[in-house]
């Protein structure tokens with residue numbers, strides 16, 4: 384039998400496929416469209432096309448068919464039947480990109496930052512010169528820090544949570560796992576899992592909070608500092624300080640008013656940067672003041 388004549392090309396030019404007939408068997412032949420980097424019309428022969436570089440604009444799911452695999456998701460070697468690679472499937476670059484997109488979506492869900500998606504550095508409005516300096520320092524921490532802590536304090540509405548969330552978004556852009564949590568919510572959740580029947584869950588979640596790549600502990604105040612709550616916060620922060628894990632804490636009160644052990648952890652000069660924000664409550668600003676663009 385003439386193998387060359389056994390290929391039965393598809394008549395559908397928009398979706399080129401072919402089937403290989405062998406007595407009693409029919410093999411589906413994955414699409415082998417022209418690779419965009421090639422200059423001739425030949426189908427790929429015996430090689431896998433090079434990866435297509437993906438730029439910033441390619442991060443969202445593709446809306447047009449992949450030009451390499453026509454959305455089949457996989458490529459196969461176009462080699463003779465007796466070649467050891469015959470029938471092997473290799474994931475196309477679009478499959479890898481979809482996997483990365485799914486991972487990023489999972490990271491965003493886990494981070495709790497989806498409701499704060501607008502709290503980015505670009506959306507922060509430095510309406511005073513002091514705020515501009517704070518913005519630059521927070522941005523530098525987010526870009527450069529693989530360790531060290533950022534402590535943000537200031538009155539309500541001064542922008543602490545916005546900057547903390549913006550640091551979190553910057554980590555997520557680098558596919559680093561982040562958890563953003565209000566301190567009272569964290570303690571409530573841990574306390575709800577304190578019963579004997581849920582103790583395993585308690586320690587599982589506690590270990591996750593302790594070891595996540597970036598922890599953002601928002602609105603750490605004195606009101607939730609019961610002995611149990613204080614011990615739990617100290618337990619989490621001690622673990623992270625011993626391992627120099629990046630941590631952002633926003634304080635509702637002056638640092639000097641916190642219990643001694645907690646105050647000591649939050650003011651370690653070896654790895655803590657403390658930014659105190661003195662700015663008017665942005666919620667009290669007029670709309671014109673709130674949305675006016677300031678130089679940055």
Ligand SMILES: [Zn+2]
Pocket residue numbers: 449450451452453454455456457475476477478
């Ligand atoms: Zn593809």
